[in-house]
Amino acid sequence: MEGALVTLLGIAQDGGVPQAGCTKPCCMNEFGGPTRNRNPVALGITTSEGSRHLVEASRTLSSQLIIWSSSDGKPIDKVDSVWLSHAHLGHTDGLGQFGHEAWGAKGITLHASKSMIDVISNSPLLSPLFSNDHLIPEIFETGEKVDLSESIQITPIKVPHRDENSDTHAFIIQSNHKRLLFLPDHDSWQETLNFHSQEDPLSWFKSMFVDIVLLDGTFWSSDELGGNAKKIGHPPVEETLELIGRRKPNDPRVIFFHFNHTNPLHLESSAETAKVRAMGWEVARQPMTFTI
Ligand SMILES: [Zn+2]
Numbered sequence: 001m002e003g004a005l006v007t008l009l010g011i012a013q014d015g016g017v018p019q020a021g022c023t024k025p026c027c028m029n030e031f032g033g034p035t036r037n038r039n040p041v042a043l044g045i046t047t048s049e050g051s052r053h054l055v056e057a058s059r060t061l062s063s064q065l066i067i068w069s070s071s072d073g074k075p076i077d078k079v080d081s082v083w084l085s086h087a088h089l090g091h092t093d094g095l096g097q098f099g100h101e102a103w104g105a106k107g108i109t110l111h112a113s114k115s116m117i118d119v120i121s122n123s124p125l126l127s128p129l130f131s132n133d134h135l136i137p138e139i140f141e142t143g144e145k146v147d148l149s150e151s152i153q154i155t156p157i158k159v160p161h162r163d164e165n166s167d168t169h170a171f172i173i174q175s176n177h178k179r180l181l182f183l184p185d186h187d188s189w190q191e192t193l194n195f196h197s198q199e200d201p202l203s204w205f206k207s208m209f210v211d212i213v214l215l216d217g218t219f220w221s222s223d224e225l226g227g228n229a230k231k232i233g234h235p236p237v238e239e240t241l242e243l244i245g246r247r248k249p250n251d252p253r254v255i256f257f258h259f260n261h262t263n264p265l266h267l268e269s270s271a272e273t274a275k276v277r278a279m280g281w282e283v284a285r286q287p288m289t290f291t292i
């Protein structure tokens with residue numbers, strides 16, 4: 001088989017579920033235990049040649065490797081490369097797992113933008129990952145395709161997002177047959193569409209010829225977090241649904257993910273989950289796999 005198996009290893013926003021400090025029913029049940037467990041977002045890519053590539057380094061790395069190995073059928077004691085979208089918590093807080101206190105991995109290529117690599121190089125906690133050769137930095141450029149194998153490539157696509165520490169990229173992962181867009185974080189449709197000179201989300205997806213879109217669904221509505229969701233950014237799913245309407249023939253699959261702990265899309269039985277599905281779109285579950 002040519003191509004790759006892509007496994008979705010987590011569906012939560014950076015804080016995960018349960019989120020530290022949350023005692024509400026979204027995270028804590030009546031007995032004081034967790035209501036549900038959801039890892040922060042990450043992808044495991046296994047190419048047909050058998051190489052393995054991880055997108056995002058979350059602190060739940062160990063359980064994510066177990067999810068990944070059960071989907072591709074082999075235990076995982078080696079990863080060939082790691083890709084990072086940006087410097088926010090849930091996307092990078094597992095980097096230390098590769099170091100000598102934990103895995104003690106050797107020579108894994110770390111693909112990231114220049115500003116993301118600089119964050120690691122300038123951090124006293126993280127820079128030993130480079131100086132001890134656990135991770136080998138490799139800077140990518142936005143829009144430039146990188147080969148993972150003969151038939152699989154990744155292209156970083158820059159998107160506007162609270163860029164305090166680093167810039168932010170989405171990734172197109174493609175084979176000769178299919179293209180999957182991984183877009184967990186961006187601030188607003190207005191900024192992203194302006195940046196890419198596009199009129200609406202579906203036109204943008206079609207301009208990239210993507211078949212599957214894993215899309216920022218952090219908040220259901222801007223009223224979440226007592227109205228504070230607005231300040232944090234991320235287009236609410238309600239707004240995205242208005243912009244994309246019902247799914248039509250030839251539209252890509254759009255699968256919402258990166259859910260905040262407060263997001264009702266975590267609940268299989270919520271009216272919000274039903275609404276997304278009734279419009280022909282999808283709600284991510286952990287794990288999901290895609291063959292590209
Ligand atoms: Zn995030």
Ligand SMILES: [Zn+2]
Pocket residue numbers: 018019022023024025026027028261262
């Ligand atoms: Zn909660």
Ligand SMILES: [Zn+2]
Pocket residue numbers: 086088161185
């Ligand atoms: Zn972020």
